[in-house]
Amino acid sequence: MxxxxxxxxxxxxxxxxxxxxxxxxxxxxxxxxxxxxxxxxxxxxxxxxxxxxxxxxxxxxLEEYRTRLNGLNENEVEVLFMGLPERVLRDLGLQKASEGAQLKLFTALPTMYKQRAEYARQRLYIDSASWRNTEEATPALARIQEAVWQDRKLSFSYRRADGTYVERVADPLGLVVKGSVWYLVVAIDDSVRTYRISRIKEAQVLDEASQRPPDFDLASYWKQSLVDFKAALPRYYVTVYADEYALARLNQSPYVHRIEQMERLDGEGRVKLVIRFDVEMEAHDFLISFGSHIEIIEPDTLREHILQTARNLLSFYERKTSVSVPLDDEQVDQGQR
Missing domain, CATH: 1.10.10.10 (Winged helix-like DNA-binding domain superfamily/Winged helix DNA-binding domain)
Structure with a gap:
């Protein structure tokens, strides 16, 4: 110490x-x-x-006692001091180590580069947390990290989407954090798989050394898995007419990136859009919130679904308003006269 x-x-x-x-x-x-x-x-x-x-x-x-770090240009210095998001370092238990490394690096820089390092630090801050603060609990992360770092096999229980648990013994290959979600990449039975760490329970580091495929590259695997995942997603296309209010709302929503086509209708103040959803229910729940500001052109099944929802809502509230409403004091007084 x-x-x-x-x-x-x-x-x-x-x-x-x-x-x-x-x-x-x-x-x-x-x-x-x-x-x-x-x-x-x-x-x-x-x-x-x-x-x-x-x-x-x-x-x-004394002034002559200084260390120097040579061979770095200004852009490289700035990148080094941008750093990883604090949450990632905290989850890995490396926040103190990062602070120490930054200090050691800063002291070793030539004076002319120290200003560039501080310049970058004061002008860029990476916050990986979402606005909704939906960080997942990852109690098994420390144990998983140990297995990854020490190249040891890992046994764990994994909760599937349906709530059931399966037992796995795997060769851990690496950790990936996407946004605020941690993933574990492993090799099992000659195949590479990805597990969401928040669903992993009872992780145990085994004494047996893990086996790593000689040609495996974590970054390349993850990039390709994202491509494959997106390609496998279902696609449900909806054609609508939208007014200016609806277009403004769409531009402020995550669905702005799912607008596949846009055509402005001359003289009508509306635009024709083709929007991509995953399934019909997703499209129904989102588009019905626009009311009359969006008209669904196709598919017909979605149009009928929304019409039926509107009829059900109208019937529901008509029944509610037909129930007698308690009179206020003024109405009671008028009824007694």
Whole structure:
């Protein structure tokens, strides 16, 4: 622990040029007395640490004692300091390690590049969380990560979409985080499969070493699996007429990326759209919310489905309004006269 602290002190001195014992003690969560002992240890090992007395004083390194990191251009420096999203690092238990690595890298940069690193850090922040805060619980992630990092076989229970559980023993190949969702890529029975980690229970790291296909590349596999997944999705196309209000709403919804065709109808103030959905029920539930602002042209089955839903709603509310409503005080008074 002390060796880590001494290194941290050295790096902080290189970053800040001058820093007080009180500030160091606060950052490293030790006493000022401990900091003074650490400074003596650094000095004894030949590192030129100097204490400046008085206002504005503190500990500093002699100017000639600096490390340098050469061979990086400005763009490469900026990319290095953009970093991974905090949530990904937190889930993997690497947030502290990332902070330490950033500090060490920053101190090793030539002075001219330190400004570019800080420039990038102040102008880009990656937030991987969704607006709806739908982060999934992944209690098995730490154990799975251990198996992946140590190249050990993994046994686990997996909950299928229907709620049933299956038992698996697999060779873990890698972890993928997409948005806020973690996935485990494994090899089972000479095939590569993907499992959603939030559905994994009772993961156990086995003593047996895992087997990794020699030509396997995680990034290439994931990119191809996305292509295959999208290609296998069902497709349900709907042709509609939409007014300006409906078009504005569509442009602000996720379905704007599913508009396959758009044709403006001259003189009518409407547009003809072809929208892609997965299934009819999805199209029904979304399009009915537009009311009369969207007219469904085809398919006829969807048009009839929405018409029937509208009739059912009308009948429902007509029955509700036919039930006697309690009179207010004024109506009661008028009835008594």
């Amino acid at each position: 002390r060796a880590d602290r001494l290194l941290s002190i050295l790096l902080l001195l290189q970053v800040h040029q001058r820093i007080t014992a009180k500030e160091l003690a606060s950052r490293l969560e030790v006493s000022e007395r401990t900091i003074h002992r650490d400074m003596e240890a650094l000095s004894s090992s030949g590192i030129p640490v100097v204490a400046d007395r008085g206002t504005g004083g503190g500990w500093r390194l």
